[in-house]
Amino acid sequence: xxxxxxxxxxxxxxxxxxxxxxxxxxxxxxxxxxxxxxxxxxxxxxxxxxxxxxxxxxxxxxxxxxxxxxxxxxxxxxxxxxxxxxxxxxxxxxxxxxxxxxxxxxxxxxxxxxxxxxxxxxxxxxxxxxxxxxxxxxxxxxxxxxxxxxxxxxxxxxxxxxxxxxxxxxxxxxxxxxxxxxxxxxxxxxxxxxxxxxxxxxxxxxxxxxxxxxxxxxxxxxxxxxxxxxxxxxxxxxxxxxxxxxxxxxxxxxxxxxxxxxxxxxxxxxxxxxxxxxxxxx
Numbered sequence: 107x108x109x110x111x112x113x114x115x116x117x118x119x120x121x122x123x124x125x126x127x128x129x130x131x132x133x134x135x136x137x138x139x140x141x142x143x144x145x146x147x148x149x150x151x152x153x154x155x156x157x158x159x160x161x162x163x164x165x166x167x168x169x170x171x172x173x174x175x176x177x178x179x180x181x182x183x184x185x186x187x188x189x190x191x192x193x194x195x196x197x198x199x200x201x202x203x204x205x206x207x208x209x210x211x212x213x214x215x216x217x218x219x220x221x222x223x224x225x226x227x228x229x230x231x232x233x234x235x236x237x238x239x240x241x242x243x244x245x246x247x248x249x250x251x252x253x254x255x256x257x258x259x260x261x262x263x264x265x266x267x268x269x270x271x272x273x274x275x276x277x278x279x280x281x282x283x284x285x286x287x288x289x290x291x292x293x294x295x296x297x298x299x300x301x302x303x304x305x306x307x308x309x310x311x312x313x314x315x316x317x318x319x320x321x322x323x324x325x326x327x328x329x330x331x332x333x334x335x336x337x338x339x340x341x342x343x344x345x346x347x348x349x350x351x352x353x354x355x356x357x358x359x360x361x362x363x364x365x366x367x368x369x370x371x372x373x374x375x376x377x378x379x380x381x382x383x384x385x386x387x388x
Contacts, residue, residue: 120229121152124236125254125292127278129270131241133262134299137335137345139238140168141354142258144344145361147202151233154193156224157207158250159240160216166206169196170342180208183220189227198347203232213246225253243277252282256293258364259323262300263312268320275323294323297360301328303376314374326360329353330373 126139136159143155156179157165166172171194177187182205189205196202205224208215228235239250251257257278261271278292279285285292298317305311318325329335332353338345345354346361352373359369 118230120226121232122234122255123225123229123253124234124256124258125239125251126236126258126260127239127247127251127274128241128260128267129243129272129274130262130267133241133260133267134329134335135241135260136164136168136238137339138258138260138297138299138329138357139165139236140344141346141357142361142364143234143236144196144199144202145346145358146234146236146365147196147199148346148358149361149365150201152201152203152231153234153236154203154205154228154232155236155238156205156250157238158216158246159238160207160211160213160246161209162240163207163209165238166194166204167342168339169194169204169344171196171204171206172342175206178206178208179221179224180211180215182224183217184215189224198343213240213244213249216245216249218249218252221249222253243273248277248281251278251292254278254282254292255284256295256364258295258297258326259321260297260299261317261321263298263306263314263317265312268312268317272321275321295364296321296323296325298325298328300331301373302331303374307376326363327356327369327371328373329356329360 126135143153146153174194177192181187182189182192194204237250240246259271261267298314306313314328330352334351335345335353338348346357348354356373362369
């Protein structure tokens with residue numbers, strides 16, 4: 107009998123596994139994983155974020171903990187270090203932990219059994235396990251999504267990115283543990299990054315409504331194009347921890363909607379020009 111039952115308490119629910127995925131590289135998955143995980147932690151949820159991009163390993167850079175990496179996901183899977191040794195506690199947010207990928211091995215070292223064991227252990231003590239997926243449909247990406255309960259499908263508002271995301275949505279419906287075991291399907295959520303309403307107005311970019319119509323999954327919001335995202339990444343700070351930042355505010359809106367809270371949709375309309383701007387073409 108578990109300790110919870112012995113003490114007359116309800117048994118703790120396993121943590122939710124959330125994969126951050128897309129079909130195309132360069133859309134902002136790792137930025138989104140870091141910002142989303144940090145946002146959940148700020149909101150009071152104990153959160154672990156895992157890097158599945160074996161061989162490249164960028165999550166620890168964006169999280170600002172690259173010098174603290176001693177053990178990684180593959181060390182844990184192959185019994186070369188414990189999960190407790192590999193998890194890096196964020197210095198800024200109490201509830202946030204990072205599990206880095208290996209830089210020295212290839213993706214073939216990932217095993218479903220090993221990843222499953224790591225995730226199952228994490229689910230015992232974390233509310234959310236955020237899996238930062240590599241791009242495409244190779245082994246790292248398929249392993250990252252396999253155990254997902256929920257998915258953030260990240261796309262840019264341009265047609266090739268949206269098309270590739272549509273393919274990933276098909277994979278979520280057919281290549282996950284939930285699909286194999288005929289369980290409730292993975293809950294999919296749409297996040298549109300690098301959004302520029304002025305370019306949408308000019309017809310240079312798909313609108314959020316266009317993307318929603320094509321992909322037809324629940325919409326969490328847009329993240330506006332922002333230099334602050336690059337600055338934050340280069341500084342090793344998740345953009346949700348940057349003050350007075352539109353992109354950070356957008357990610358907090360996304361986190362809150364994911365948690366079921368009502369938030370108005372922002373950053374989707376171009377600023378209205380004043381009289382003088384219209385008069386002089388500014």
